[in-house]
Amino acid sequence: xxxxxxxxxxxxxxxxxxxxxxxxARDPAEANAVRIAAGVPEGYFRIGGAAAGMLFMDPDxxxxxxxxxxxxxxxxxxxxxxxxxTSACLYYVTEGELHLGKQVVxxxxxxxxxxxxxxxxxxxxDGAEVLEFRATTSGMVTHxxxxxxxxxxxxxxxxxxxxxxxxxxxxxxxxG
Numbered sequence: 001x002x003x004x005x006x007x008x009x010x011x012x013x014x015x016x017x018x019x020x021x022x023x024x025a026r027d028p029a030e031a032n033a034v035r036i037a038a039g040v041p042e043g044y045f046r047i048g049g050a051a052a053g054m055l056f057m058d059p060d061x062x063x064x065x066x067x068x069x070x071x072x073x074x075x076x077x078x079x080x081x082x083x084x085x086t087s088a089c090l091y092y093v094t095e096g097e098l099h100l101g102k103q104v105v106x107x108x109x110x111x112x113x114x115x116x117x118x119x120x121x122x123x124x125x126d127g128a129e130v131l132e133f134r135a136t137t138s139g140m141v142t143h144x145x146x147x148x149x150x151x152x153x154x155x156x157x158x159x160x161x162x163x164x165x166x167x168x169x170x171x172x173x174x175x176g
Contacts, residue, residue, distance in 0.1 A: 011059075015053060015055065021058075021059040032045055035144070041155055043159075044151070044154060044155055044158070047162055048166055048171040049170050050170060051072070051073045052072040053070060054068065054070045055131075061136075068134045070131075070134075071094075071132070072130045073128075073130075075123065075161065075170040078123040078157075079120070079121075079122045079158075081151065082120040082144075082145050083119070084117055084145060085116075085141070085143070086116065086143075087115055087140040088112070089134050090111075090133040090134075091112075091113070091130050091133075092130065093129070094107060095107055096124050096128030097128060098121045098122070098123060098124065099121060099124060100119070100121045120146070
C-alpha cells in the first residue's frame with residue numbers, strides 16, 4: 001500500500017473563499033429525509049435562525065481523518081437541539097454568548113465536547129457567532145437525542161421568532 005506524502009505549505013481561506021475538497025453535491029431533500037428518519041421534526045428545518053459555512057476542510061484528509069473548521073452564526077435565542085456527534089468538537093465563541101444550561105460562554109471563551117457526548121445550547125440575547133473545529137466531518141454522524149418535549153420547545157421557539165429571524169437574514173436555507 002502506498003503512503004500518501006504529507007502536503008507542505010500554507011492554505012489561506014476566507015468565508016468568501018473557503019478551502020474545501022471537491023465533495024459530491026448533497027440533495028437537501030434527501031438529507032432532510034435522513035434527519036426526519038432520525039427523529040428530527042420536519043418543522044425544525046423550516047424555522048431558520050442560523051447560518052453556517054465550512055471555512056476549511058483538509059483536502060488531503062480522508063473521511064475518517066480530516067481536520068475541519070466551520071462557522072455558525074445564530075440569531076438571538078436560537079436553540080441547537082440536544083444531539084451528539086461521532087467526532088469530538090471544539091467550539092470558540094467569537095461574538096455574543098451561548099447558554100449551556102446555567103453556564104454562559106461569551107466571546108473569547110469556548111468549550112470542548114468529546115465524541116458521543118450529548119449537548120445543547122442556546123444563543124444569547126444578541127445572538128452568537130461560533131467557530132467549530134473537528135477532527136473529521138465527512139465520516140461524522142449526528143445523533144439527535146432531544147426529547148419530544150424538547151423538540152416542541154425548539155420548534156415553538158423558532159416559530160415565535162421566525163419573522164424577526166428572517167428579517168435579520170436568518171431565513172431557512174441560509175445554512176445551519
